[in-house]
Amino acid sequence: MKIPYSWLKELVPNLPPLSELEPTFAHLGLPLEGVDEVAAPPRGVLLVAVTRAEPIEGTQLTKLTLDTGSNGEQVIASGAPNAVGLPVGTMVALVSPGTELGGMTYGVRAMQGVESWGMAASAKELGLGEGAAGLMLFPASTATPGTPMRELWPDDHVLDVEVTPNRADVLSALGLARDLAAFLKLVLVEPPAGPAASGPGEIKVTLPPKGLTLERDPSRKLRFGCDHFAARTVSGLTNGPAPLWMQRRVTLAGMRPIDLIVDTSNYVMLELGQPTALYDRRDVADDQILVAFGQRQGEVVKDLMGGVHTVGAEDLLILGGDQPEISSVAEAFAAAGQPKAGDTVLGIAGIMGGDHGHVRADTTAVVIESAHFDPVLLRRTSTRLGLKTDAVYRYERGVDPLLAPKAADRVAALLAEAGHGTIHPGATVVGEPEVPGTIDTTGDQIRALLGMHVDTAEMRDILTRLGCTVTGDGDTLHVTPPSWRVDMTIWQDLAEEVARLHGYAELPESLPTLRVHPSNIGAEREGVERATLRRTLAGLGFQEVVTYTFTSDEEAARARTETPTARLRNPMTADRTGLRTALYPSLLRAAQAHARGDRVLIFEMGRIFPQSGEAERLGLLLRGALAPSPSAQQPGVAGDFRAFKGLVESLAATLGAGFELRQLRADRADGKGVPAALHPGIAGEVVWNGEVIGWMGSLHPEIAQEFGLKGDTYVLDVALPLPGRAWAFRDPSRAPAAWRDLAVVTPQTVSYGEVAALLREEGGEMLESVEPFDVYTGEQIGEGQRSVAVHLVFRTAKTLTDEEVDPVMDRVMAAVRAQGWGIREKA
Numbered sequence: 001m002k003i004p005y006s007w008l009k010e011l012v013p014n015l016p017p018l019s020e021l022e023p024t025f026a027h028l029g030l031p032l033e034g035v036d037e038v039a040a041p042p043r044g045v046l047l048v049a050v051t052r053a054e055p056i057e058g059t060q061l062t063k064l065t066l067d068t069g070s071n072g073e074q075v076i077a078s079g080a081p082n083a084v085g086l087p088v089g090t091m092v093a094l095v096s097p098g099t100e101l102g103g104m105t106y107g108v109r110a111m112q113g114v115e116s117w118g119m120a121a122s123a124k125e126l127g128l129g130e131g132a133a134g135l136m137l138f139p140a141s142t143a144t145p146g147t148p149m150r151e152l153w154p155d156d157h158v159l160d161v162e163v164t165p166n167r168a169d170v171l172s173a174l175g176l177a178r179d180l181a182a183f184l185k186l187v188l189v190e191p192p193a194g195p196a197a198s199g200p201g202e203i204k205v206t207l208p209p210k211g212l213t214l215e216r217d218p219s220r221k222l223r224f225g226c227d228h229f230a231a232r233t234v235s236g237l238t239n240g241p242a243p244l245w246m247q248r249r250v251t252l253a254g255m256r257p258i259d260l261i262v263d264t265s266n267y268v269m270l271e272l273g274q275p276t277a278l279y280d281r282r283d284v285a286d287d288q289i290l291v292a293f294g295q296r297q298g299e300v301v302k303d304l305m306g307g308v309h310t311v312g313a314e315d316l317l318i319l320g321g322d323q324p325e326i327s328s329v330a331e332a333f334a335a336a337g338q339p340k341a342g343d344t345v346l347g348i349a350g351i352m353g354g355d356h357g358h359v360r361a362d363t364t365a366v367v368i369e370s371a372h373f374d375p376v377l378l379r380r381t382s383t384r385l386g387l388k389t390d391a392v393y394r395y396e397r398g399v400d401p402l403l404a405p406k407a408a409d410r411v412a413a414l415l416a417e418a419g420h421g422t423i424h425p426g427a428t429v430v431g432e433p434e435v436p437g438t439i440d441t442t443g444d445q446i447r448a449l450l451g452m453h454v455d456t457a458e459m460r461d462i463l464t465r466l467g468c469t470v471t472g473d474g475d476t477l478h479v480t481p482p483s484w485r486v487d488m489t490i491w492q493d494l495a496e497e498v499a500r501l502h503g504y505a506e507l508p509e510s511l512p513t514l515r516v517h518p519s520n521i522g523a524e525r526e527g528v529e530r531a532t533l534r535r536t537l538a539g540l541g542f543q544e545v546v547t548y549t550f551t552s553d554e555e556a557a558r559a560r561t562e563t564p565t566a567r568l569r570n571p572m573t574a575d576r577t578g579l580r581t582a583l584y585p586s587l588l589r590a591a592q593a594h595a596r597g598d599r600v601l602i603f604e605m606g607r608i609f610p611q612s613g614e615a616e617r618l619g620l621l622l623r624g625a626l627a628p629s630p631s632a633q634q635p636g637v638a639g640d641f642r643a644f645k646g647l648v649e650s651l652a653a654t655l656g657a658g659f660e661l662r663q664l665r666a667d668r669a670d671g672k673g674v675p676a677a678l679h680p681g682i683a684g685e686v687v688w689n690g691e692v693i694g695w696m697g698s699l700h701p702e703i704a705q706e707f708g709l710k711g712d713t714y715v716l717d718v719a720l721p722l723p724g725r726a727w728a729f730r731d732p733s734r735a736p737a738a739w740r741d742l743a744v745v746t747p748q749t750v751s752y753g754e755v756a757a758l759l760r761e762e763g764g765e766m767l768e769s770v771e772p773f774d775v776y777t778g779e780q781i782g783e784g785q786r787s788v789a790v791h792l793v794f795r796t797a798k799t800l801t802d803e804e805v806d807p808v809m810d811r812v813m814a815a816v817r818a819q820g821w822g823i824r825e826k827a
Contacts, residue, residue, distance in 0.1 A: 001160070001161045001163050001170075001171055001176075002158050002159070002160050002161075002252070002253050002254045003158070003159050003161060003173055003176060003252075003253060003270075004038075004156045004157070004158050004159075004249060004252040004253070005018055005156060005157040005158070005159060006154075006156050007173045007249055007252075008159075008173065008176065008177050008180065010189070011173060011174060011177035011181075011188060011189055011190070011191070012177050012180055012181050012184075012186050012187070012188060012189070013187070013189060014186050014187065015180065015184075015186065016184075018035065018157055018159075021180075022035070024180065024183060024184065025159075025161065027183065027500075027503060027504065027505075028179055028180070028183055028500060029164065029167070029500055030161050030162065030163060030167070030170060030176075030179070031161075031162050032159055032160060032161060032162070033160040033161070033162050034160040035157055035158070035159055035160070036157065036158045036160070037155070037156075037157055038128070038155065038156050038157070038158055038252060039127070039155055040149075040150035040153055040154050040155045041093070041101075041126050041127075041128070041148075041149045041150050041153060042099050042100065042101055042150070043099075043148045043150060044095065044096045044098060044099025044100075044101075044106075044148075045093055045094065045095055045096070045099060045101070045121070045126065045148065045149045045150070046068060046069070046093075046094045046096055046145075046146050046147065046148060046149065047091050047092075047093065047094075047138065047142060047143045047145065047146075047147045047148075047149050047152070047244075048066040048067060048068045048069070048074075048091065048092060048094045048145050048146065049066065049067040049089055049090070049091050049140065049145045050064055050065070050066060050067075050086045050087070050088060050089065050090045050091070050092065051065045051066065051067050051073065051088060052064070052065035052088070053065075053083065053084070053085060053086040055084065056077065056112050056113070056114065058112075059112050060079060061077045061078065061079050061111065061112055061114075062077070062078050062079075062080075062083040062084050062086075063075060063076075063077055063114055064076050064077075064078055064083060064086070064092075064120060066092070066094060066117075066120075066145075067145040068094065068096070068117075068145055068146050069144060069145040069146020069147070070146050071096070071146065074117035074118075075114060075115065075116070075117060076094070076114070076116045076117055076118060076119065076120055077111035077112060077114040077116045078119075078120050078135065080120070080122065080133075080134045080135045081133065081134055082133075082134035082135055082137065083120070083134075083135055086137070087140075087240070089140030089141070090137055090138070090139070090140060090240070090241065091137070091138040091139070091140065091142045091143070091145075092120045092121075092135050092136065092137060092138070093120065093121050093126060093135070093136045093138075093149055094118055094119070094120055094121070095118050095119045095120075095121050095125075095126075096117070096118045097117060097118050099118070101121075101125070101126070101127075102125065102127070106118050106119055120135050121135065121136065122134060122135055122136060123136050123251060123256075123257075126149075128153070128251055129251040129256065129257075130256060131251075131256045131257065136247070136257075137240075137241040138241050138243070138244045138247070139240060139241050139242075139243060139244075139260075139418070142243070142244050143244075152244050152245070152248075153244070153248055156252060158252050158253075161176065165397055166397075166487045167397075167487065168273070168394060168397035168398040168399065168486065168487070169273070169398075169400070169484045169485055169486075169487070171273050171393070171394050171397065172269070172270060172271060172272055172273030173270060173271050174190065174191060174271060174272055174273065175273050175484065178467070179466075181465075182462075182465040182466050182467075182501065183501055185465070191271055191272070191410065192410075192413070193406065193409060193410065193413075194406075194408075194409025194410040194411070194412050194413035194414075195409060195412065195413060195423060195425075196409065197232065197405070197409070197425065197426055197427030197429075198425045198426065199425060199426040200426045200427075200428065201231055201232060201233065201424065201426040201427045201428030201429075202233050202287055202424050202426065202428075203231040203233060203284065203287050203288070203289055203367055203428050204287060204288045204289070204428065205229050205231055205288075205289045205290075205291070205428050205430050206288075206289070206290045206291065206292075206430075207225070207226050207227070207229060207291050207430055207431055208224075208225040208226065208291055208292055208293060208316070210224045210227070224374050225291060225292075225293065225316045225349070225373065225374055225377060226291045226316065226349065226371050226372065226373050226374070226431065227372055227374075227401065227431045227432060227433045227434065228371060228372040228401055228402070228404050228429075228430075228431040228432075228433040229289075229291065229369070229370075229371040229372075229404065229428075229429070229430050229431050230368075230369075230370045230371070230404040230405040230407075230408040230427060230428065230429045231289065231367060231368060231369060231370075231408065231427065231428040231429075232367075232368045232408045232409065232411075232412045232423065232424065232426075232427045232428075233281060233365065233366065233367055233368070233423075233424045234365065234366055234368070234412050234415045234416055234419075234421040234422065234423050234424070235281070235364065235365040235421060235422050235424070236364060236365070236420065236421045236422045237260075237261070237363065237364050237365065237366065237415060237419040237420070237421035238260075238364070238419050238420055238421075239259055239260050239261055239359065239360075239361055239362070239363050239364075239419065240259060240260055240361075240419075241257075241259065241260065242257055242259065242260045242263035242264065242267075242418065243260075243418050246263055246264070246267050246414075246418070247263065249267065249270070250263055250266055250267055250270065253270050255270070255390075259359075259361070260415070260418055260419050261278050261359045261363060261366060261415065261419070262278075262359065264278075264411055264414045264415055264418070265277065265278050265411060266390075267414070268407055268410050268411050268414070269390065269391070269394070271410070272403060272406070272407050272410065273394060273399060273400065273403070273484075274370060274394075274399055274400065274403045274404060274406075274407035275350065275390070275391035275394055275395065275399070276368060276369060276370045276407055276408065276411055277318070277346075277347055277353050277368075277369040277391075278359055278366045278367070278368055278369070278411070279320070279346050279347075279353070279357040279358070279359070279366065279367045279369065280357060280358065280359050280360060280363045280365070280366065280367075281365040281366060281367050282363075282365070283320060283346065283356055283357040284320045284321075284346065284357065284367050285320045285321030285344060286320075286321050288320065288321055289318060289319070289320060289346070289367070289369070290318075290319040290320075290321075291316065291317075291318060291319075291349060291371070292316070292317060292319055293313055293314065293315065293316055293317070294311040294312050294313050294314070294315045294317060299311050299312075299345075301317070301345050301348060301354060302354060302355040302356075303347075303348065303352045303353065303354055303355060303387070304347075304352060304353045304354060304355055304358040305352070306355070307387075309348070309385045309387070311348065311381075311385075314377070314380065314381070315348065315381045315384075315385075316348070316349035316350070316373065316374075316377060316378070316381065317345055317346075317347070317348060317349060318345070318346040318347045318348075318349050318354075318369065319344050319345055319346065320344045320345075320346045320356075320357060321344045344356070348381065348385070348387070349371070349373055349378070350371070350373040350378045350391055350392065350395045351378060351381060351382050351385070351387050351389055351391060351392050352387055352389055352391075364421075366415070368408045368411050368412060369408075370403075370404040370405065370407040370408035370411070371404055372399060372400075372401045372403075372404055372431070372433055373395055375395050375396045375397070375398055375399075376396075378392055378395045378396055379392070379396040380570055382396070383570060383572065384570070398486035398487065399486075400483050400484040400486070401433035401434060401435060401483060401486070402433060402435060402483040403483070403484070404429075405427065405429050408427065409427075435483050436480065436481040436482075436483065436485065436486065436488060436489065437480070438478055438479065438480045439478075439479045439480075439481070439488070439489070439490065439491050439493075439494060440476075440477070440478055440479075440491070441477050441479070441491035441494060441495075442456075442475045442476055442477060443455075443456030443459055443475045443477065444475055445491065445495075446459060446491070446494065446495040446498055449492065449495045450495055450498070450499050450507070451507065451508060452499075452506060452507055452508050454498055454502050456474075456475050456477070458498075458502065459477065459494075459498050460477070462497065462498050462501045462502065463477075463479055463494065463497065463498070465501070466482070466485070466497060466501070467481075467482035467484070467485065468480060468481050468482060468485075468488075477494075479494055526721060529721060529722070530605065530720075532655070533605070533618070533655070533722070534605070536651055536654050536655060537603050537620075537651065539654075540647050540650055540651060540654075541601050541626075541647075542601050542602060542603045542620065542647075543601065543602050543603075544602070544603055544604065544605075545586075545587070545590045545602045545603070545604050546604065546606075547586035547587075547589060547590060547604060547606070548576060548586070549579055549580055549606065549607065549609075550568065550571070550572075550576030550577070550578065550579065550580070551564055551575075551576065551577075551578060551579070551580040551581075551585060551586075552564070552574070552575045552576060552577050552578065553577070553578070554575070555575065555585055555589075556580075556581065556582075556585070558585075558703065558706040558707065559582065559584065559585035559588060559677065559703060559706075559707075560676035560677055560700070560703060561581055561582040561584075561585060561676070561677065562581035562582065562610050562611065563581070564577070564578025564579055564580065564581055564609070565578070565581070565609070565610075565611050566578055566579040566609045579608075579609035580608055580609065581608055581609060581610040581611070582608055582610070582617075582677075582717065583604060583606055583608055583617040583618075583619040583717055584619050584621070584677060584715050584717050586604060586606065586619070587602060587603075587604060587619045587620075587621040587715065588621070588699075588703070588707045588709065588713075588715075589707070590602055590604075590621075591621055591623055591707070591709055591713065592707045592708050592709060598624050598625065598628060599623070599624035599625055599626070599628070599639065600621060600622070600623040600624055601621070601622050601626075602620075602621050603618065603619060603620045603621070604618075604619050605617070605618050605619075605720060606619075615719060616719070616720040616721075617694075617717060617718065617719060617720060618694075618716075618717075618718050618719075618720050618722075619715065619716065619717050620644075620647075620648070620696075620715065620716040621713065621714070621715050621716075622639050622643070622644045622647070622713070622714045623639065623709060623711060623712070623713040623714070624639050624711065625637065625638060625639045626638065626639045626643045626647075639712070639714075640712065640714075641682055641697070641698055641712075641714055644696070644714040644716075645661060645696070648661075648686075648696065648716060652688065655722070657688055657689050657722065657725070658687075658688070658689045658690065658725070659686070659687070659688060660686075660687035660753055660756075660757075661684040661685070661686060661687070661696070661753055662684055662685050662687060662692075662751065662753045662754070663683070663684050663751035663753065663754075664678075664683040664684055664685055664695065664697070665680075665749070674697075675695050675697075676700070677699065677700060677703060677715065677717075678695065678697040678698060678699065678700055678715075679697060679698040679699065679700055679701065682697045682698035683695065683696075683697035683698070684696060684697055684751075684753075686716065686718050688718070688722055688723050689722075689723045689724065689725040690723070690725070691723040693718040693719045693722065693723065694716065694717050694718030694719055695716070695717060695718075696714070696715065696716035696717070696718075697714065697715070698712060698713070698714055699712075699713040699714065699715050733795050733796065733797055735795060735796065735797060735798050735799045735800070736795075736799060737768065737793050737794060737795040738793075738794040738795070738800040738805045739791055739792070739793055739794075740791075740792045740794070740805065740809055741789060741790070741791060741792070742759075742789070742790055742792055742809075742812070742813070742823065743774075743776075743787050743788065743789040743790075743823065743824035744759075744787070744788050744789075744790070744816055744821055744822075744823060744824075745781050745785055745786070745787045745821060745822035745823065745824050746785070746786060746788070746819075746821045746822075747784055747785060747786070748777070748784055748785065748786045750786075750821075752772060752788055755788055755790075755821075756770050756772075756790075758815055758816065758819065759790065759792065759812055759816075761815075762808075762811050762812045762815040763792065763794070763808060763812055764808065766794050766795070766796055766800075766804075766805075766808055767792060767793070767794055767808070768793045768794060768795045769791075769793045770790050770791070770792060770793075771790060771791040771793065772788055772789070772790045772791075773789055773790065773791055774787075774788075774789035775787070775788055775789075776789070776824075781822075781824065785822075787824050789824075792809075792812070794808065
């Protein structure tokens with residue numbers, strides 16, 4: 001939130017210099033993201049009055065005759081759209097000849113036959129704001145013509161305050177000043193209050209009943225749509241530019257001045273934190289306003305910016321005229337056949353005004369709306385419609401439920417003063433807002449939570465300075481938070497406020513006593529295993545990615561995985577409507593984002609939510625060359641399946657795990673076919689320490705095409721945590737190994753894993769390892785056959801003899817022949 005320092009200084013007159021104040025914001029939990037120094041316009045920028053405005057024939061320029069004070073009457077040519085037909089007396093900012101601004105010096109120059117004496121400037125040209133669409137305009141008699149603008153627009157500092165979502169009370173100049181005054185024990189000067197209402201208002205207001213049921217979920221009820229609404233009327237207005245002082249504050253706070261009526265509404269929101277809406281009274285039919293939910297499914301509303309929105313039965317609207325009351329959302333659908341006047345929609349409640357009812361240049365009478373809306377309801381509507389406004393930003397965080405009448409009075413007073421209007425003495429105030437209830441606690445309870453000593457008397461003082469009503473004797477505290485602190489609901493919130501104003505720096509630095517409960521022994525094991533796994537994968541060249549857990553039916557279909565069953569009630573976007581049922585589509589999205597890179601080698605550890613239940617998975621992906629060629633003479637390392645499998649084998653070896661890859665085929669006897677994500681000919685199930693934990697292989701070409709992945713892509717998807725195995729220490733044998741070579745001839749459809757598993761089983765404890773060293777196919781062994789030659793390494797605690805090894809080899813060869821395989825005599 002941006003706020004000028006001078007505004008805070010007005011509300012807290014004894015505020016220390018900004019250089020001393022910056023640490024205070026950090027102590028309050030409201031750190032400054034930045035401080036911008038805004039320089040006043042150069043002395044040569046003058047406030048001058050328009051005496052005549054006439055178009056220059058054949059051009060899009062306007063000839064402005066200006067009263068410049070001591071420099072007499074001067075003429076300029078302006079191409080600004082709002083220069084056309086400017087009323088006599090309107091004041092503009094003139095960059096007079098000889099003034100240096102933005103790196104250039106202005107003078108007198110001829111434009112379409114007009115000797116232009118300087119330039120009338122926009123806010124952007126003056127470096128005061130982002131408004132570049134037109135001239136800065138000010139009311140007549142803002143200053144004596146020829147007055148340097150810097151006298152009314154001096155140097156200032158704009159504070160960019162970081163506000164956490166729970167501190168909606170400081171999203172205004174008054175709220176921030178109130179917090180500073182409480183912390184620094186300074187006097188707070190509140191803004192002037194508007195004229196109090198006497199008697200009923202001219203506008204009849206009807207609110208929706210509380211506890212409405214929802215059409216799509218009858219078991220769920222809305223707390224309320226709008227529980228407090230204040231309406232006042234001002235007539236006889238002259239709409240035009242807002243006063244210079246108001247434009248200055250609105251501009252420094254990051255908003256663009258529009259006109260008196262709009263700027264006044266924005267100013268009060270920035271000052272008090274209460275959003276308001278102003279409607280042209282001519283469009284409020286019969287002087288009646290109804291706050292109601294969308295009357296029919298598919299009702300179309302046009303907002304004041306020209307956007308068209310389809311509203312539903314859970315979207316709150318502001319309607320003008322005598323509308324039929326709706327007691328429940330279901331009745332809205334039942335009444336679909338009744339005629340409705342779509343042009344009576346004045347706005348989408350708390351979000352944006354409608355095209356019908358918005359104020360215009362000729363607006364002379366307005367209806368002021370100041371209300372308190374359900375924050376959850378507004379957030380849902382604004383998210384669904386894609387409308388994020390300054391009003392929603394405040395409403396969804398929590399606006400003071402009692403502030404509406406005060407804000408309406410303040411808007412009315414400012415409009416009457418600057419626009420020379422007449423305020424109707426009465427006001428319409430309806431609804432029964434909920435206010436924070438009393439919280440009971442004790443000083444000992446707060447001290448125990450904070451772990452530091454704060455006197456109960458100081459606690460009372462701190463909470464009272466924050467606006468709370470504190471009663472109770474001795475150590476007992478009965479605290480009623482002020483209406484603007486909607487975040488204070490439990491005694492822990494009070495403890496936080498005590499710590500914040502007492503000073504977090506006073507918290508003791510002693511370490512707590514740590515006693516490990518037996519049930520906590522080994523609790524950190526899973527985290528250590530995850531950290532080791534991450535570190536090992538990073539060492540192998542993988543980069544970790546963290547992706548969204550959300551997916552959509554379309555993405556699941558493209559990836560050929562299970563359709564999401566866990567749905568989001570209010571999805572942020574159309575492509576994130578449910579929780580993912582597999583991990584590898586997330587990796588494919590990440591690889592798609594780096595489709596132009598030479599290599600993608602990534603991993604992710606995350607949760608999935610299939611129909612069978614929540615699970616945690618590890619996913620790996622390789623695309624592109626594993627290591628590019630350093631030169632034309634030196635080949636690189638291809639990123640093929642062998643390289644990918646080698647990385648997984650290295651992972652297992654580093655972690656001390658047993659790894660095996662068993663080929664997956666559609667014709668497997670056990671029914672374990674190829675996953676839909678994989679190429680039918682390059683797919684295998686991963687066996688880790690003897691347990692099947694997932695699969696790996698080449699991504700199916702059709703899926704790769706769906707995700708725009710060119711070239712071969714390899715993926716692994718396994719369950720976490722990885723299975724462990726029992727560890728035991730065994731002295732390494734000092735006896736030499738006995739080596740035997742064996743070439744097994746099998747059909748090419750038989751995987752090496754099947755061969756190795758048979759050899760290990762028959763070799764028994766004496767067989768230390770099986771190491772393949774040659775693969776042969778050719779005429780000597782027949783078509784469709786393959787010879788795999790392996791080293792069989794035998795070892796025990798003593799030196800083995802042939803008489804001990806040969807019987808084992810005979811048993812191994814017998815088992816090979818029993819499978820219908822052959823043994824090649826010469827490897």
